[in-house]
Amino acid sequence: MGDRSEKGSGKHKRRTTIAGDAVRAHQVKRGGAETLRGQVKEKEQRHETPANKHNNHRDAGDDAFSCHKLQESLLSSNSGYSNYRGVLNWCVVMLVLSNARLVLENLIKYGVLVDPIQIISLFLKDPYSWPALCLIIVSNVFIMAALYIERKLSVGSISEGTGTFLHCINLAALLFVPAGTVLILTSITPVGGVLALSVFTILFLKLYSYRDVNKWCREIRHAKARTLSRSHSCPSVHKANGTTGYTHVIYPANLTHRDIYYFIFVPTLCYELNFPRSPRIRKRFLLRRLLEMVFLMQLILGLIQQVSPPLLPVPLQVPNHFIWLIFFYWYFHSSMNFVAELMQFGDREFYRDWWNSETIPYFWSNWNIPVHKWCLRHFYKPMLVKGVNKLGAQLAVFFLSAFFHEYLVSVPLKMFRLWAFLGMMAQIPLAYFVGRFLRGNYGNAAVWMSLIIGQPIAVLMYVHDYYVLHYESAAENTAA
Amino acid sequence: MGDRSEKGSGKHKRRTTIAGDAVRAHQVKRGGAETLRGQVKEKEQRHETPANKHNNHRDAGDDAFSCHKLQESLLSSNSGYSNYRGVLNWCVVMLVLSNARLVLENLIKYGVLVDPIQIISLFLKDPYSWPALCLIIVSNVFIMAALYIERKLSVGSISEGTGTFLHCINLAALLFVPAGTVLILTSITPVGGVLALSVFTILFLKLYSYRDVNKWCREIRHAKARTLSRSHSCPSVHKANGTTGYTHVIYPANLTHRDIYYFIFVPTLCYELNFPRSPRIRKRFLLRRLLEMVFLMQLILGLIQQVSPPLLPVPLQVPNHFIWLIFFYWYFHSSMNFVAELMQFGDREFYRDWWNSETIPYFWSNWNIPVHKWCLRHFYKPMLVKGVNKLGAQLAVFFLSAFFHEYLVSVPLKMFRLWAFLGMMAQIPLAYFVGRFLRGNYGNAAVWMSLIIGQPIAVLMYVHDYYVLHYESAAENTAA
Numbered sequence: 034m035g036d037r038s039e040k041g042s043g044k045h046k047r048r049t050t051i052a053g054d055a056v057r058a059h060q061v062k063r064g065g066a067e068t069l070r071g072q073v074k075e076k077e078q079r080h081e082t083p084a085n086k087h088n089n090h091r092d093a094g095d096d097a098f099s100c101h102k103l104q105e106s107l108l109s110s111n112s113g114y115s116n117y118r119g120v121l122n123w124c125v126v127m128l129v130l131s132n133a134r135l136v137l138e139n140l141i142k143y144g145v146l147v148d149p150i151q152i153i154s155l156f157l158k159d160p161y162s163w164p165a166l167c168l169i170i171v172s173n174v175f176i177m178a179a180l181y182i183e184r185k186l187s188v189g190s191i192s193e194g195t196g197t198f199l200h201c202i203n204l205a206a207l208l209f210v211p212a213g214t215v216l217i218l219t220s221i222t223p224v225g226g227v228l229a230l231s232v233f234t235i236l237f238l239k240l241y242s243y244r245d246v247n248k249w250c251r252e253i254r255h256a257k258a259r260t261l262s263r264s265h266s267c268p269s270v271h272k273a274n275g276t277t278g279y280t281h282v283i284y285p286a287n288l289t290h291r292d293i294y295y296f297i298f299v300p301t302l303c304y305e306l307n308f309p310r311s312p313r314i315r316k317r318f319l320l321r322r323l324l325e326m327v328f329l330m331q332l333i334l335g336l337i338q339q340v341s342p343p344l345l346p347v348p349l350q351v352p353n354h355f356i357w358l359i360f361f362y363w364y365f366h367s368s369m370n371f372v373a374e375l376m377q378f379g380d381r382e383f384y385r386d387w388w389n390s391e392t393i394p395y396f397w398s399n400w401n402i403p404v405h406k407w408c409l410r411h412f413y414k415p416m417l418v419k420g421v422n423k424l425g426a427q428l429a430v431f432f433l434s435a436f437f438h439e440y441l442v443s444v445p446l447k448m449f450r451l452w453a454f455l456g457m458m459a460q461i462p463l464a465y466f467v468g469r470f471l472r473g474n475y476g477n478a479a480v481w482m483s484l485i486i487g488q489p490i491a492v493l494m495y496v497h498d499y500y501v502l503h504y505e506s507a508a509e510n511t512a513a
Numbered sequence: 514m515g516d517r518s519e520k521g522s523g524k525h526k527r528r529t530t531i532a533g534d535a536v537r538a539h540q541v542k543r544g545g546a547e548t549l550r551g552q553v554k555e556k557e558q559r560h561e562t563p564a565n566k567h568n569n570h571r572d573a574g575d576d577a578f579s580c581h582k583l584q585e586s587l588l589s590s591n592s593g594y595s596n597y598r599g600v601l602n603w604c605v606v607m608l609v610l611s612n613a614r615l616v617l618e619n620l621i622k623y624g625v626l627v628d629p630i631q632i633i634s635l636f637l638k639d640p641y642s643w644p645a646l647c648l649i650i651v652s653n654v655f656i657m658a659a660l661y662i663e664r665k666l667s668v669g670s671i672s673e674g675t676g677t678f679l680h681c682i683n684l685a686a687l688l689f690v691p692a693g694t695v696l697i698l699t700s701i702t703p704v705g706g707v708l709a710l711s712v713f714t715i716l717f718l719k720l721y722s723y724r725d726v727n728k729w730c731r732e733i734r735h736a737k738a739r740t741l742s743r744s745h746s747c748p749s750v751h752k753a754n755g756t757t758g759y760t761h762v763i764y765p766a767n768l769t770h771r772d773i774y775y776f777i778f779v780p781t782l783c784y785e786l787n788f789p790r791s792p793r794i795r796k797r798f799l800l801r802r803l804l805e806m807v808f809l810m811q812l813i814l815g816l817i818q819q820v821s822p823p824l825l826p827v828p829l830q831v832p833n834h835f836i837w838l839i840f841f842y843w844y845f846h847s848s849m850n851f852v853a854e855l856m857q858f859g860d861r862e863f864y865r866d867w868w869n870s871e872t873i874p875y876f877w878s879n880w881n882i883p884v885h886k887w888c889l890r891h892f893y894k895p896m897l898v899k900g901v902n903k904l905g906a907q908l909a910v911f912f913l914s915a916f917f918h919e920y921l922v923s924v925p926l927k928m929f930r931l932w933a934f935l936g937m938m939a940q941i942p943l944a945y946f947v948g949r950f951l952r953g954n955y956g957n958a959a960v961w962m963s964l965i966i967g968q969p970i971a972v973l974m975y976v977h978d979y980y981v982l983h984y985e986s987a988a989e990n991t992a993a
Contacts, residue, residue: 098726098729098730098785098786099785099787100783100785100886100890101781101783101785101788101789101859101860102789102859102860103789103791103859103860104859104860104861104862105861106846106849106850106861106862106863106864107862107864107865107866108842108846109846109850109861114866115595115596115597115598116595116596116597116866116869117595117596117597117598117600117601117868117869118595118597118869118954118957119866119867119868119869119870119957119961120597120600120601120604120868121597121600122954122957122958122961123604123868123961124600124603124604125958126958126961126962126965127965130965246578249578250578301581303580303581305578305579305580305581306578307579308581309581309582309583311583362588366586366588366589369586370586370589379581379582379583379584380581380582380583380584381584381585381586381589382584382586382587383586384586384587384588385587386587386594386596386599387599388597388599388600388603389596389597389598389599390599406580410580474598474602477598477599477602478602478605478606481599481602481603481606482606485606485607485610
């Protein structure tokens with residue numbers, strides 16, 4: 034009677050909540066989970082006696098007053114319940130309240146320490162921040178180059194080989210020109226350097242995608258021309274495209290300045306001829322995102338000043354983690370949605386539910402969807418097509434990601450320490466360990482732990498090395 | 514083209530997550546929510562042109578490379594997404610990490626300040642804590658009284674009127690005897706007093722339910738006897754009740770010592786003749802709950818010592834809120850599940866998803882299900898039957914709850930200040946305000962704010978008054 038039911042295949046039905054989500058029972062996934070109903074169901078199947086049937090039609094007599102039923106508590110891991118929107122709101126409320134206190138305490142202790150206007154004026158007046166801006170303005174040259182190469186290719190005035198060669202030069206220049214400038218110019222600040230290099234990295238990924246998609250379009254055009262298909266002889270522009278009323282663009286018609294600049298400013302790295310468009314700009318949505326951007330930027334700057342170098346011995350983990358979380362929301366939700374709303378860009382999937390990650394790879398493929406999508410479309414899948422096996426392609430993606438992490442950190446700081454690169458590569462054994470030994474909520478906790486503890490260690494390494502390099506040598510110089 | 518779509522009836526489909534929940538789109542509920550798809554759908558319905566249809570069958574040419582689709586970000590309130598189990602895990606990880614730091618810092622600063630053994634020995638050796646224990650032992654008399662009254666009633670040796678009268682005396686004694694004892698005996702500590710009164714209050718509610726259900730059973734028996742139904746002439750005990758293999762008990766057979774004590778120890782306030790039973794005791798589940806109980810008890814005691822009176826000026830809100838949250842989990846999840854598992858009690862719904870409350874009444878009717886169920890079954894519904902209107906009955910429930918809150922606080926502290934009573938009654942205008950002006954996530958944030966800020970104020974009131982009363986008068990006495 035008391036034997037162990039290993040299946041736990043019971044499906045729990047919970048009343049719909051006020052937020053009203055339908056809950057899926059995911060006991061099936063969890064091998065040995067034992068649930069109350071699972072046990073009971075098995076038992077019922079084994080003991081299908083007349084008394085059992087009687088039970089299903091008990092006399093209304095004393096069971097009319099029945100007010101209990103067999104069920105698990107919501108917080109039990111095998112209840113299958115997962116609607117914790119309220120917990121997210123709790124985090125936001127706690128963040129606001131605790132920072133209100135922090136700001137108040139700071140005001141009482143030090144007066145106005147966190148001065149946002151000072152920071153902005155520092156960026157605008159400081160002559161050192163101009164080179165970064167100049168670099169960003171210069172980037173237009175590369176955009177134009179990509180467009181004109183594609184135009185030449187579309188009319189066939191240069192061969193595919195020449196086109197590929199020119200694109201390679203253009204893309205290589207996109208990485209090396211800013212890196213060289215940042216390394217050579219002593220007047221550029223680390224912050225300016227990071228900003229400039231980020232812009233150029235984004236441009237690199239975008240123009241790579243631009244070139245790929247246009248090449249695919251040409252290939253299809255050739256294939257169609259070969260099969261003498263006449264379907265493309267109809268006008269290339271259709272009025273009133275269903276989704277939005279925008280014109281539907283077909284290959285060579287997309288090679289315009291307007292089109293490429295729309296792609297450059299839109300928050301995605303994957304080029305497409307006809308992006309899904311939202312029908313109108315929702316002003317309240319825009320305003321809310323703008324307020325979030327302004328408020329969270331203040332908060333991030335305030336928190337950074339709090340953990341700034343004079344206070345370095347304070348354990349960096351928790352504030353650093355908070356800064357990362359707020360930065361995530363600021364960049365991937367507020368800012369990207371703001372830009373997308375402004376440009377009526379329809380696809381707002383900038384992140385998925387990485388907070389539920391139970392494995393390391395799930396986290397990496399869901400927290401930054403633009404980059405993940407680009408890697409999948411322009412790096413991973415083409416590699417598979419070329420015959421590389423899956424594991425090799427996955428490792429290559431990690432290697433590429435590690436390279437860019439290092440590029441964005443080492444060059445502006447002018448220190449080649451490989452901490453970022455090693456940090457990324459360390460994800461591979463970590464992923465193996467977590468995937469092998471931990472699952473469910475324990476796996477999720479492990480992913481959080483790696484974020485809370487792992488990431489600040491890498492940051493601390495760079496901060497430490499940077500200060501040793503710049504301030505200790507400065508101290509030695511003044512001493513000598 | 515750009516006019517406002519007020520319906521927002523679009524239904525978003527999201528890919529199933531790793532935790533794999535099915536997501537319901539709850540835009541329908543939110544009046545003015547504007548969603549991207551909602552807008553588009555409306556537009557499509559209005560512009561059902563041939564061009565539109567063409568769009569549905571676009572040439573595979575350039576749209577084979579399409580990798581974007583119209584969708585909202587998950588964190589947007591109108592995405593309908595609500596799986597944040599990972600955020601809950603994050604909170605737990607942060608709690609563990611931050612408390613590890615707290616414990617470490619304390620150890621470095623003060624040595625072992627939080628000494629759990631000392632607290633336990635204080636409770637056991639202190640002669641002042643015995644009266645509370647004696648009171649709890651005496652409570653058995655009332656349980657026996659209720660059982661014997663019911664036995665007499667079942668065989669008809671006393672009339673219903675006499676039975677009701679005896680029960681009333683018994684129940685009244687359950688409230689007044691411990692209150693009187695606590696007020697008269699100067700040797701009883703506030704903590705002992707709260708414990709004793711809680712036990713008696715729980716007994717009061719349980720025995721009230723016991724009497725009600727047995728009365729209903731007699732009424733049905735009489736009704737059946739009158740209609741000459743012979744369905745009850747069959748034996749009252751059936752073997753192999755379907756759910757668990759336990760015997761199915763019918764009215765007079767339930768009036769045993771074993772049955773009433775099972776009900777007394779089981780974590781519910783509503784009596785039922787045949788509780789749903791879990792088929793076996795899951796030892797791993799039991800052990801995990803036990804470890805949680807021990808660890809969280811330590812944590813609660815440690816946190817209470819942290820905010821203990823000598824450190825009173827520290828803002829109490831946040832630690833008090835944490836203590837409440839941990840207490841909630843400790844009492845309603847760990848302890849109740851532990852007891853239920855031990856007694857093979859099947860219904861583990863001790864709380865519902867109050868963390869998602871968007872209104873104050875939703876919170877009050879979902880955070881404490883045993884009490885909520887009791888109020889509904891034995892107070893609210895009988896009042897409706899007696900012809901009281903709904904609002905009146907709801908206010909009466911709040912009034913009853915306010916009375917018991919006051920009873921449990923004022924009597925042990927021997928201070929009649931009405932803060933708890935007023936705190937409960939203040940929920941009514943607050944509920945009106947939140948329900949009227951705030952909804953969705955804003956409503957949820959308001960509920961959290963009222964918990965974070967409101968509750969500690971009431972606690973602070975009592976703590977303040979208690980110290981003024983006891984320590985200032987003591988100081989005056991020594992001065993005089």
